Amino acid sequence: MNAPDLAISLVYIAYALAVLLTFGAILTWVERKQAAIMSDRIGANRAYVRIPFTQVKLIWLGLFHGMADGLKLLLKENFKPLAYDKLAYALGPWLAIVPVLLVFAVVPFGGQLDPGRLFPGLAGWFGGRTYPMQIAPIDAGILIVFAFSGISIIGAMLAGWSSANKFSLLGALRAGSQLISYELVMGLTVLGLVLIFGTVNLASIVERQSGTVLGFLPAWGIVYQPFAAILFLIAGIAENKRTPFDLPEAESELISGYFTEYSAMKQGIFMLSEFIEIAIIGALFVTLFFGGYNLPWMNDTGFVFPGGHAVPLSHGWVVLLQLLTFLGKIFLLCSFQILVRWTLPRFRWDQLLRFAWKFLLPLAIANLVVTAVALWAQQA
Amino acid sequence: MTTPRKPYVRRQYWNEPTMGWWENFYLFEVARGLAITGGVFLRNMGKWMTGRKGALTSYYPEETRADYAAGNRGKHILTQRPDGRPQCVACNMCATVCPAQVIEIDAAFDPDDPAHPKYPSRFEIDYSRCVFCGFCVEACPEDAIRMVKETPDLPGFDRDRMWLGKEELLNWQPHADVAKPYPVRPAAEPGRSPDA
Numbered sequence: 001m002n003a004p005d006l007a008i009s010l011v012y013i014a015y016a017l018a019v020l021l022t023f024g025a026i027l028t029w030v031e032r033k034q035a036a037i038m039s040d041r042i043g044a045n046r047a048y049v050r051i052p053f054t055q056v057k058l059i060w061l062g063l064f065h066g067m068a069d070g071l072k073l074l075l076k077e078n079f080k081p082l083a084y085d086k087l088a089y090a091l092g093p094w095l096a097i098v099p100v101l102l103v104f105a106v107v108p109f110g111g112q113l114d115p116g117r118l119f120p121g122l123a124g125w126f127g128g129r130t131y132p133m134q135i136a137p138i139d140a141g142i143l144i145v146f147a148f149s150g151i152s153i154i155g156a157m158l159a160g161w162s163s164a165n166k167f168s169l170l171g172a173l174r175a176g177s178q179l180i181s182y183e184l185v186m187g188l189t190v191l192g193l194v195l196i197f198g199t200v201n202l203a204s205i206v207e208r209q210s211g212t213v214l215g216f217l218p219a220w221g222i223v224y225q226p227f228a229a230i231l232f233l234i235a236g237i238a239e240n241k242r243t244p245f246d247l248p249e250a251e252s253e254l255i256s257g258y259f260t261e262y263s264a265m266k267q268g269i270f271m272l273s274e275f276i277e278i279a280i281i282g283a284l285f286v287t288l289f290f291g292g293y294n295l296p297w298m299n300d301t302g303f304v305f306p307g308g309h310a311v312p313l314s315h316g317w318v319v320l321l322q323l324l325t326f327l328g329k330i331f332l333l334c335s336f337q338i339l340v341r342w343t344l345p346r347f348r349w350d351q352l353l354r355f356a357w358k359f360l361l362p363l364a365i366a367n368l369v370v371t372a373v374a375l376w377a378q379q380a
Numbered sequence: 381m382t383t384p385r386k387p388y389v390r391r392q393y394w395n396e397p398t399m400g401w402w403e404n405f406y407l408f409e410v411a412r413g414l415a416i417t418g419g420v421f422l423r424n425m426g427k428w429m430t431g432r433k434g435a436l437t438s439y440y441p442e443e444t445r446a447d448y449a450a451g452n453r454g455k456h457i458l459t460q461r462p463d464g465r466p467q468c469v470a471c472n473m474c475a476t477v478c479p480a481q482v483i484e485i486d487a488a489f490d491p492d493d494p495a496h497p498k499y500p501s502r503f504e505i506d507y508s509r510c511v512f513c514g515f516c517v518e519a520c521p522e523d524a525i526r527m528v529k530e531t532p533d534l535p536g537f538d539r540d541r542m543w544l545g546k547e548e549l550l551n552w553q554p555h556a557d558v559a560k561p562y563p564v565r566p567a568a569e570p571g572r573s574p575d576a
Binding site for chain 2: 034036037038039040041042045230339340342343344355359
């Protein structure tokens with residue numbers, strides 16, 4: 001790896017970390033405010049930052065409540081339960097958050113980047129190379145996603161088991177069985193898309209979604225696979241362990257489930273990973289079903305509208321539009337997940353598993369079969 | 381031999397929930413629920429965006445509701461005589477009946493008013509402990525203490541600042557007792573002692 005490649009990779013990693021952590025912080029505020037607005041309330045609006053030596057208080061619609069929470073978590077007592085497996089207890093939060101962050105490595109957040117055209121002064125250094133806007137442009141995209149979300153199950157299980165608390169253990173068992181059940185559904189729903197696009201490389205999947213179908217519809221995955229999109233979103237919310245699938249941490253039954261015995265920032269890491277996972281689920285859904293960074297009728301050189309009207313754009317504008325489009329779509333998906341979380345009541349445990357195995361799984365398989373037969377008929 | 385007891389059958393007085401296939405399929409009803417909550421969100425968001433208030437709740441200390449019931453037991457006031465002095469005769473009945481024991485009265489002698497020689501020199505209510513039961517209003521023989529519907533400005537960072545003194549009780553929302561009209565006090569005539 002030479003110096004320009006390394007520089008680009010570092011910029012991508014910094015961008016991804018900044019985006020994910022910002023989403024994690026902002027979503028706490030979005031969740032509070034959206035829940036409040038949905039239920040005719042005002043929402044958190046008391047935390048403020050006072051400009052030193054003045055009486056000017058910045059409230060900014062309560063945006064600083066997330067900051068206050070983080071500060072509180074940092075300053076709280078770092079409680080440790082009396083009997084626990086030290087290594088597993090310490091590993092738990094990290095195994096919960098690191099895989100979530102790693103999943104973003106294979107998600108393309110933009111099209112091709114040509115740094116030589118963006119910064120003409122550096123064109124010689126980059127030597128005309130272009131880079132896909134993706135941290136790890138590898139062929140096994142979807143497989144990597146599922147591998148890492150499998151690891152996050154271990155995080156929840158370890159945390160619950162090592163806490164030496166029956167509530168934690170119950171939560172861990174629930175987390176394990178729930179995540180494994182819904183991961184199956186998630187994988188099967190994605191398979192239909194893989195059949196259509198013929199690849200598991202997320203970048204090529206997004207590129208395949210940049211055209212149009214029937215002349216005007218954007219060729220997004222949701223147009224080809226509407227049922228798979230719904231099933232994937234359901235399974236994704238279940239993977240995220242949020243209401244209505246929050247059985248592993250059901251507050252009214254298990255205190256807070258598998259992370260009952262975690263305090264201070266260790267608990268904060270679990271919360272942060274949950275909020276980042278909202279963004280990750282959104283990013284995956286956008287990548288697979290909502291055309292990723294593509295705006296409708298837009299390609300690498302500008303817009304071409306169905307009537308034949310074309311609006312050319314410079315490379316810098318295209319890159320910026322693609323980045324913003326991706327972020328905007330993720331934000332909409334996050335908002336939708338929060339809407340679901342504040343609308344539906346929690347499942348009962350047997351309903352949860354029945355829903356996965358007797359309802360979603362057959363539907364996913366049926367979707368897969370129909371897709372396969374349709375493709376076969378098309379080729380024959 | 382004991383006779384076999386008739387098994388207890390609980391009388392069923394409720395309706396079994398009837399769900400058709402539509403409700404049992406769950407996803408359609410979920411979509412309906414999401415549409416309802418999403419609609420409320422959009423409606424309220426639209427109100428906030430256009431500068432109106434999109435919530436039913438109020439920013440409490442900054443904003444008090446205008447629609448308190450007429451009989452709401454809010455802040456205490458002391459009624460005034462026409463000359464502006466408190467109607468209270470410092471009988472201590474309210475302080476005695478008060479279940480939270482929050483009323484403190486110091487009585488004093490007023491030689492200028494022969495009809496009501498006893499008056500409160502200090503009348504204080506500790507709002508950090510008041511339970512707003514209204515017993516003081518019931519107990520008062522002179523209709524000197526009342527509760528108006530507006531709430532007191534309670535929130536504070538210090539308990540010691542939650543005491544309400546006589547001046548504020550008298551002057552915050554001055555009320556006169558219309559049911560008990562006093563004759564206008566004659567101007568004090570020279571050479572006449574007040575208790576003659």
